[in-house]
Structure formats: structure tokens, C-alpha cells
Amino acid sequence: MTRKTRRLYFVTLGMLALGAAAVLVLTAMSDKLVYFYSPSDLQTQHITEDRRFRLGGLVEEGSVEREGQTTRFRVTDTVHTVSVAYTGILPDLFREGQGVVTEGRLGADGTFQAVSVLAKHDENYMPKEVADSLKKTGQWKPEDQ
């Protein structure tokens, strides 16, 4: 095997691996990415029921109701609100009036069926996406941080 064919082999191998990686990445990008929306975004975006996405905002004061393992609450960006249902143990730092990011699908009745609820392990924390969307609606109060 000459140096030239070896180099050819090297390059072919690299191209193959790169190609395979590119194909895998592109396929995954088309259906494995999860978008983030605020309650206001949901008014303008048309989202089908099978689309999984993240919904973030503040947990509306006085909206949390527990029925057994299912918790219902409303997520708000102070302009629009969305009802959310979640079954399971909530994060330790889930609180009314605090920022929250939930992931799941929009149900037929307009209730967001969350499969996971994220709250950072810090009582002062505001998820970055939530902070940005609050800024957009003019509700951002930096002193809350």
C-alpha cells in the first residue's frame, strides 16, 4: 500500500464518518429539537398537538391545585396565561410567583400536558428564556433577581 492510497483511505474514512454524522444530525434536527415558547408566543404560533415544546413563564399566584399526584397550575408572562397539568413530583423549588420551564405537548382542550417541570436549584433563579420573554413583554423587573 503506497502513501497515496493510504492517504486516500484516511480521507475516505474521514468523509464517511463526517457524512454519517451529518446525515444523523440533519435527521435529528428535523424532529428532535424542542422549541421554547412563552404564553404570548402560543397566541401567534400555530402548534399542532403532536409537537413537543417547552413552555416557560411565571407560575401564577394562587393557581396551583393538587389532585392526588396531578398538579394543575397556570403559567403566565403577565400578558397571556396557559393552563398546565403535570403528574409527578414537582421540583423542590417549584413555587407560586417563581419562574418555571415545563416541557410537553398542548392537549386538545388547550391545557398544556407537561411531562417534565424544570426549576433551577436556587431560590433566586429565573430561567434565562423566561427572563427574556418577560423582558419582551415589558414585565421584567431586574430587582427581582
Next chain:
Amino acid sequence: MIPEIGHYALVLALFVAIVQATVPLIGAHRNDAAWMEVARPAALVQFLCVAVAFAALTHAFVVSDFSVLNVAQNSHTDKPMLYKVSGVWGNHEGSLLFWITTLGLFGLMVALFGRNLPPSLRARVLAVQAMITVGFLLFVLFTSNPFERLDPAPANGSGLNPLLQDPGLAFHPPFLYFGYVGFSIAFSFAIAALLEGKVDAAWARWVRPWTLAAWVCLTLGIALGSWWAYYELGWGGWWYWDPVENASFMPWLLGTALLHSAIVVEKRDALKSWTILLAILTFSLSLLGTFLVRSGVLTSVHAFATDPQRGVFILALLVVVTGGSLLLYALRAPVLKAGGIFSPVSREGSLLLNNVLLAAGTGTVLLGTLYPLFADALNLGKISVGPPFFNATFVPLMLPMVVAMGIGPLLAWKRGDLPGTMRRLRIAIAASGVTLLGMWLLAPEQSPWWAPPTMALAAFLALATLIEYAERIKLFRASMGETLRRARNLPRAAYGMTISHFGLALAMAGMIGSTAWVTESIQVQQVGETVTVAGYDYRLDQVKEVRGPNFTAERAVFTVTRDGQHMATLRPERRVYNQPPRPTTEAAIRTLWYADLYAVVGEPDGRGGHVTRIYHNPLVPWLWAGCALLVVGGSISLSDRRHRVGAPTKARAKPVASGKTAEA
């Protein structure tokens, strides 16, 4: 007073590092021995300075000196001593000081044990090492001074995040940093080699032990972090593809590739410029990891420090280091003479294949980690890239690598015999076939389709690794005495490979089993009520208040039985710490050899019941055992005395029998 001494020592270290970064380099260029010799005493003094600074900060934490801002923000008098000490590196400023101290320590080790390195190479390595230190010292002194005073001093500190008050996590960052910083030595050697214009087998022999040591530490660090997430976060998972996890995983992947390509450079004098490139990229990814974790660009459960200004500084450092070294690479790599020729089917060929796949895999992880940042910056919408993406991209690329891992070690150098090798592996192929069939027939009902084939692959790797070992010691082919003699004489590096590869197979089985067959059950349970999960009955006996040293907790007691037979008593807790007042969940885990029984207690529902979460996690113990074997294998390989010949160590280089035992 002591904090000021620490601060002063850091400034002093900066000046020493600047000298160390320039004078020896000029000396090496001019071939001036005296100038080159500056590097070693400078490395010693620089280390002493940063060690004094580190000791000063540790002292402030140990005596709880709250007039130091860093201590006031991160410590508390109630904290157990272990966490006072681990608090030193449990925060942004302290962890960077720890980085620098480790850099200094490793530089010192090169200076001390590298007596037999050619003087110009040693001077250049130490100079490059000092340049990295200069960058980090500037960063610490200008943006994150750990010795900043607070006046008036508060009566007590605000405490350490209770999630971080855990032995697993106390040692997770130091090992990660040993890993990251260890790769800086490989990086410095690579840059020095580019400056010298020479890469040969001796160079690879010097680089390998450092890379191996860094790899072992990084493996341990990642495993500790993953283990911590598993038992502390109470979600029953061990890997979330969180950007911060990826940040440490990417250098590990490329470091693994580097470890293997350095073998080819040493044994066969081939793949030289590729190895240099890997060394540069591995360290760049270590820096990127630090950037991602410390800059606050990520929304992550781990991003404890968030300050964009610091992020910009690290980004600049990253651009200078990566950009500068890649430029140097582009200019100088063509100077390196290409070495040995090999056929695609050969030991080198399989190592190259594994390298290419690891690099491509790293690429997909990098893309998945950074894409949301780019999308956000370019206003393409806010996106999160989670496990589905990585499972669909990274995992398929790793599967052929596992096949190559099984076959590669049995191939000869230069030109291998694939049909012959497959014949030697027939037991492994048969075993994986049996696994495949067995899994399909016996697997639980909701078993995902991918579990049997991937499990068969893990079985193949385990068996292929054992066959390779058995062939080396001529098990059943020679007398028992001969076999034992061979087993004794086999180099430690060979044992290291066998153990690590087997460990990976075991860990892989653990990953597959726990992902495919996990059973999760969430419910409201009254005291006395029993829940059945995966054939085990969990009875909630009681929930009581308990007090810890710096927290109060609700502790649930579960009695776990199977077919009436007592299996375990689990005591999960919901803790509320005094300072800072945060709730945390302590899972209770009972490890059986084939599964973990895992219980978490949640909030009371107000009607006498508690939300409880119970997991049956099959094969998770195998995952931890596999990770332990990776670390053990790497350490055994590191202790191989052939690694010390000409390598930076004090051990007298004994003449080594150049046996024809093939190298791992």
C-alpha cells in the same frame, strides 16, 4: 493578613509565569542553554506562589474568615469540615484558583521528572505551560479575585448550596480539573513539538503517561458527577445530556482518541500530525468546557456561576489558545515527516477507525451543545437539544466503534488478517448471537427494539476482550504453568487495556439495561400502603421528622419485599437545610447485583399521604462497576514500567526486555 499574602502571591506568580513563558522560549530558539534552564526554577517558584495562594484561601475557609467575600458567600460555620474544605473549589473564584494550582503542580512535575527530556523540548513545554498559566492568572486577578474583602464582615456566611454538600461532589470537580489540566501537558508537548518540528516515538512515550493520567482523572471525575446526579437529584437518571455534562464529556471523547493515536505514534511512527491535532483540540475542548460552565451562557442546573464579563474573557482566552495553536499547526504540521505505512485492515487501521468515529461523535455532541446558543444569537428561536437528539446522532456513531474495539486488538500491526481474526472471535460472535436471541425471547414486554442488538454488541465486546487476553496467556493451549507464567509476565499496559475494554462493555450493558427496562412509579401513598414496582412490594411504614447537623428532614421508611421475602429497608429523606434554607431530596437506594431499588419521598398531599416515587433501575450497578474498571484499567496501564522509560519520572530506567509481546 493571610488573604493579602495569598493575593500578593498570585500577583508574584503572574510575573514568574511571564518570565517562564518567554525566556526559555527565546533560549530554545537561540539554543542558549542558560536561558532554557530558567524554565525549571521558574516552574518551582511559580508553583510555590500559587500553592501559597491556594493555602491562604483554604485557611480562610477552614477558620471561616467571613471578611473574605468568597468565604462569606459560600461557607457557613455550621458546615462540616469536609465541605468547608471542598467549598474552596466549590465556587467560581476558588475553582479557578484550583485550576491554576493544578497547572502549576503539573508544570513542576514536568520540571522535576523530565530530566531526561531534551533540554530544548523541556524548555518549550514549560514555556507553553506557563503561557496558559498567565492567561488564567490574568483572568483570576482581573475578573474573579478570590481574596476580595468584605467590610464589615457578616456574622455568618450564606452557606454552600446543600446539593453540593455531598462527598461524591466534593471530589468531582478536583478530578475533572486534574483531567482538564492534565490535557494541558499533552497540549504543551504538542505545541513544543510543532516548534521543534519533530515528532517521534520518544515524543509519544513522553506524552502518553500524561494523557493517560489525565484520562483516568477525567473518567473518575465524570463518573463521580454522574453518580452524584443519580443518587442526589432523585430522578433516577445518571446522564441528562446537559450542556455542562457534555462540556466534560467532549474532552473525554477526544482524550480517548488521543490516548489511542499516541500508541500508533509510539509503536509505528504514523498518524503524527493527527495526534498533534488531537492534543490541541482536546485541550481546547477542556477550555471550552470551562467557558461553558463558568460563563453563564447556558441554562443548566449546573451553571452555578453566571457572569457574562467573565465569559467574554474566557472566550477570548479560548480564541487565542485554539486559534493560535491551530495557526501554528497549519504552518508547521507539513514539516512533520510522515511515518509508517499500514493497510486499512490492521491494528493501526482499527485505531484510526476508532479515532475517526470518536472525533465524529465529539462533533455531534459539540454541535448539539452549541446549536441552541447559536440559534439564540441568530434569532432562530429558542431551542433546547436534549437526549433524543444525542441518542439519534451520537449513539449510532459509537456502535461501529464498539465492533472495532472488539476486533482491533486481535489484528496484527501493519497488515491484519480479518477472516482469520473473525475465526478466532467465533466464540464472541456466537455469544452475541445467543444474547440477541435470548433477549428477544426473554425480554420484558415493553422492551424497546434496540435493546437486544446493542446488548449483543456489549456481549461481543466483553467476550472479544477476554478472548484476546486468553490468547495472550495461551489459556488451554499450553500447560497451566506456562499460562500462569505468561499471565505474570504480560505487561501491565496489556492488563490495563483488557480491564478497561471489559469495563466499557460492562458499563455499556448497564447503560442499555437501565435505559431500556427502567420502571418508574409515582403515586400518593398513605402510611401502611403497599405499591408494587417490577415485582417488588414497597410498603410505606412511617414518615417521621429527623434532625441532621445542619438540616431538618422528613424521613420515610419503606420495607421492600419480594414474594414475602424481606429485600431491603429504604429510608429516603426530604431535607430542608438551615443555611441557605433550601429543600433537597435524598433518594434511598438498595443495590442488588442486577438492579437498584430506588425510592424518593415527596411532599405530603395534605390528607395524610405522601407523594412517593419508586424506580426499579436494572443493571445500573454494572454501569458504576464498568466505570470503576475503566479507572482501574487506566491506572494499571499507567503503572506499567515501560511508560516510565524516558518518561517524566524519577524511577531509574531499567533496561527493558524488548519482548515480542504486542503492545496494548
